[in-house]
Structures are given as structure tokens and as C-alpha cells.
Amino acid sequence: MRAPLRLEIAAARAVAALSRLSGRGGGTTVPGKLLWKLDPGAIDRLAARLPQGSVLVSATNGKTTTATMAAEILRPRMSLAHNDSGANLVSGVASTLLRSDGAELGLFEVDEGALPEVASRVRPRALCLGNLFRDQLDRYGELELIAERWRGVVDALPGVRLALNGDDPQLGALAQGRKALVFGLDDPRRARPSLQHAADSKYCVACGTPYEYAAAYIGHLGDYRCPACGLARPPLDVRGRDVELHGLESVAFTLVTASGDRRVRLRVPGLYNVYNALAAAALTLALDVPLDEVVAGLERFAPAFGRFERIRVGERTLLMLLIKNPAGANEAVRTLVEGRRPRLAVIALNDAIADGKDVSWIWDVDFEPLLDGLERVIATGDRAAELALRCKYAGFEPERIELIPSLERALDRGLAATEPGGELPILPTYTAMLALRKLVARRGHVRQYWERAA
């Protein structure tokens, strides 16, 4: 006989509390895993209890930022169950649901590979799909497979409100014949002169011919058209125009929608954050949030966990830019270089499952614009040696590469080499970012992520 849901929840919550007391992480996924093992259907039932249902956000890059922007927009109108620490597999969503007493709406960022499972259990009323890039090939095998499975997700949710990035050919294709709010960029001044190396969906999904781009913004995202069969970016319902980049500080753009245009100034930098904002805007507009509230929320949003996060350490500041795959890392590099060319940077490469066990992707990142301006680079993490090679073969003199595998020593060395009042950019992969935040938190500089106010 299966235990009643109450008892299971109590047991799983006890585990969460224990996990936090023993200092082992924020307990953000362990109790969820436990619940899921005890009774997989519990997730479905917990989700069904939410009065306003759930919305899901998925993408290769930008999930956390997009979901957190959406949370900021929705916060004034309803209480949320939101996995804001980024635990985005089934277990992470389960853990969040466990803590969802009193929440009206579930807002979950979901890992691209986990989306089918989560969507089938949670049955969201809205779904936001941001982009698909090569990421952690060792986990998924191929980007095309994920696109196929995402199509299945959408097919299995006939009434769902969709917010799709039309600038991504895979997602633009999903918009065909479906009701969706399609978002994208409309500012050719911001286009790149040629298609980047990290353009992973270059060939027409219908006929295989290389797309032609009127404007290519990031990787394969842009205004594309197939010269052979005519498949092109769908018309945009929500667009970003007149983008102004302000270095490492902020970015402003005009949000153009059916209910009007508004100028938006974000508190985070970079063109990629305009995409994230458009995604959050499209998702919340699809939920009938008034445009003024959407804009207010976007402008309140402050940098999310590890993504362009500034952490003060004594008299210096760490600038943490999470890197996960070529497209995302390119944008981190681009924003850094266009903002304030640093003389010193720390790059931290781990290869645990959450980072991707296959580190070959660092050779597909365009690090050169960053390296060209650096006096020294500190290579750290479990695969620091591979990073050092990447820099060496980029033409960086080996004498100027500091190979310090220990994250703690690398951090100390980087801080020591940064002037008081200065900023040290760190580009870590996921588990390295967690470890660095933990290190810095232990020294009292940043609250553990589970202590942040909801």
C-alpha cells in the first residue's frame, strides 16, 4: 500500500532539513530525488494542486535568467513556486514542488533533456522555448534529437500557450501551424558580419540547404531564410529594436508588442540578455500580464545566480560569468571585451556530469578576443591543463599562463593580482561556479544561495 502523499512529503522535507543542517548543499535536489523514488506520480499530484498551474522555461542558454526575469514580472500578482537556484532536472522540480505550500503558480526552468518528462508530469499551461545550441554533447548525443523530443512535448500539450524564439530555426519551425507568441530581435546594426563558428543549426530543417541570413545575431539566431525552399523566420509578435549596449553594466532596447512599445533598460549587460528579456516578456504576455507590469519586472531584475553576478570580496569584486557551451561562452567573452578589456581573467574548467564530461567544446569557443587583451590568464579547475593548452594554441605565451588547478589557490592568486577597487572576471563552468561561490560564502562574502530571501 502506498503511503499517503502527506507522509511522503513529510519524509522528503525532513531529508531537506537534514541536508541543510549538515551543510551539504541547500537540499535543493536531494528531497526531490527521494520523493521521486518513493512515488514518481507524486510530482504530478503536487503540480495539479497549484491553483494557477505551471509554466515551464527551457533553452540551452538563458533558462535561469529568463525564468528569474519572468518571476520578477509575476511576483507582484501571485506567489510562485520557482526553482530559482537552478536545480532544473526532474528532481529539482520535485524539490521545488515540495516547498510549494501556498504557492499559486509553478514557474520552473527545465533542462532541455528533462523537458519531456517534466512537461508530461506537470502539464504546464504555458511553455517558453528560448534556443537550442550544442551543449554537453556527451549527455544528449545530438541537438537534433532534442529538437525532435521538444516537438513531441508541444504536440502532447494541445492547449498550451507557447512563447517561442523565432530567431532559432529549430524553434521557428515549431511555430508553423501553431498558435504561439514568437519573439526575436529586429536590429540589424547589432548583427555580426558573418555567421559565427558556434552556429549549430545552419541547414534548413526542411531541405538541408544552408540558410541565408539578413542578420545573424548570436550563433545561428537571427533573421534567416532558406534560398531553396523559402522556409524563413516566422513573423515576430514580440520584438526587440534599437538595442543600446552599455559595456558591462546594462543594455537597453525597445520592446515592441501588439499592445504597444516600451523602452526597457535592463540591469544586466549583453545582447543575449535582450533575448532573455524578450523570452520572459513573451511568456508573461502569453499569460495576459499587462505590458507595463512586464516592463517594470524586467527593470527590477538583478543578475541571477552566477550569471554576470558581482560578488564583493573585501576591496575587490568578482565578476562571475558562467560558461557552458560555445555559444554562451562566446557571448560572455564578447560582453567582457566590449565592456572593459580586462588584463587578467580566471577561467575554470571542470568536467563533472553537470559541466559536461567532454571538454572538447572549449576549442569551439572564440576565446581569442579575450586572450588578445590579457596580460595573464589563470587556468584552473579539474581540466585546467586542457584550458592551458587551449590558450597556448590560441597563440598565448605559455609563460603568461598560470596553471593552478586548485580553485581556492587560483581565486586567491587572482584576487591578489587585482588592484583594490578592481574587478576580477571569472569564467567558470557550472560546478566550478558552485565551488567558487561556496568558497567565497565560507569567507562571509555572499549568502549561501539557500539563504537568499524568496
Place this chain on the structure above:
Amino acid sequence: MGAGFVPKSRTVAVRIRVAHLYPDYLNIYADRGNIAVLARRAGWRGHDLDVTALSIRDSFRPGDHDLFYVGGGQDREQALVAADLAAKSELLREAVDRGAAVLAVCGGYQLLGRSYRDRDGRELAGVGLLPLTTVAGERRMIGDVLLECAWAGRTLAGFENHAGRTILDDGAEPLGRVVSGFGNDGASGFEGCRVGRAIGTYLHGPLLPRNPWFADWVLAQALAHAGGGEPPELAPLPDDLERDAHEVAARRARERGGRF
């Protein structure tokens, strides 16, 4: 220009001509890293690497290139180039007969065999350069790999990610014996294929940065074709970083190399 480690004193500069096949389609595993390593290591010995992209419908003459490089891609991209590559088969085989070197990784490795059978059971013709066939399998073979190459007295460390199971013909030489990992088919205990100056392998990583002896071996084969003689002895380079990276990758393979 990178920092020069070796005085150019007595080397006669050679222009090593590399043909990079389908770089826009088959590039999913950081193949440009392999090319970068070849270019720098050639440069540090006073030579120049001259890389030409050969894509769909591009032709060439046997003798035009000293080294052919072909990388891996997603199933879709591979299918898009397979027919074109098959159409280039005769030219490629003739180039290799004349002594050109070949490095084929992952998808390129598969396509250089005699044939490839995909998940729907369709048989695609390969180039017929390497004595092997490949069958698309159900389970992906993913993980760190460590090989022992008895023919060179060295080890190779890399990372594999393939569903194809490659079966070598009787008598065909593998690249190396699997110490850790799946290898060609997860059963034979061997990985890759070596025929004269042509190498096919599932190992990416990319392969050349952390296996400098092998990068130099490939360069030497290309130089042999360019110069018309035997593969030269290349001046040693300070490969401390490379050795470090190799050690770390080898350790990873021993710890968590693929197993079913």
C-alpha cells in the same frame, strides 16, 4: 604568430598543404582545435600549414594536398555530405596511393570505410579507403578513452561519442588497443584503424593537443608527401602543458572510461 621555441636555423621551410573536408558540415567535435595544433607545431619547426576547405562539389587533383582532414558531425550533416564524399572517392584513393596522409575523426572515420548502415537499415557507400564497415547501433558509446599504440610505443588519450559500431576487416590494423573505453565496437578491444599514412579514429577531445607525439607523427607523414622522401625527425618542443593534459585525460579514462 605564436612564440617561437625553436630557431629556424637549418630547416628548409615547407608549405604543408592540408585539405579540410566539409569544415562547415563536419565540425561538431572541435576539429578546428586539431587544425590549430597542426598549424602551430608546423610553424614552430619553421613550416607553414596551408589549409584549404573542400566542401560539397569542390574538386581537387591528387597531389594537390599532403594531408586530408575530415571531422565528425551529427547524423543529419553526415547524411548531407555522404553522397558528395563518395563522389570524391576515386580522387581520394589516388591521392593516398601517391602518399598523401589522412586523419579522419568520428563521422569522417566512418565515411572513409567501405560502407555505413544507418538506423533505418539503409546502406550508404563509403570512400573505401579504410578496410572496415560501420553499423549504426542502439546504444551510444560515450566516455573517456585511453589507448596503447604498440606500433609507436605510446598512449593516446581522447573522448569518444558514437552509436556506430565499426568492424575492421580481418588483418586490418587498429590505431591502438583499448586500455579504457569502448573503442570501435565496444567488444573487440581495439580502436581506430591505421593504413600506411591514413588514420581513422573515434577519438576526439580534440585528439592532437593532448597527444603531441601523434600530432607530430601526422605532421611528419604530411611532410613526407610534401618533400617526397621519408617522414622526417621533427625537432622536439617543450611539451610540458601537453604532457600534463595527457596525464589528466589518461587518469580520467582509467577512472571513468566507457563500459557497458
